[in-house]
Amino acid sequence: MEAAQIVFTNKGFEQATMQEIAKEAGLGVATIFRYFPKKEQLIVSVASKIVQS
Secondary structure (H helix, E strand, C coil), X not given: CHHHHHHHHHHCCCCCCHHXXXXXXXXXXXXXXXXXXXXXHHHHHHHHHHHHC
């Protein structure tokens, strides 16, 4: 989720890709999709983490 936050911050939600998030995290894109099948689910998790902290 940290990698997603970095990519979303730098590129914006619409321009960010799951491939870029996977690369930032040092993971395969299939691994990201296993836990977050849609980019929208990932942004919700990132936003929840930010709100909780």
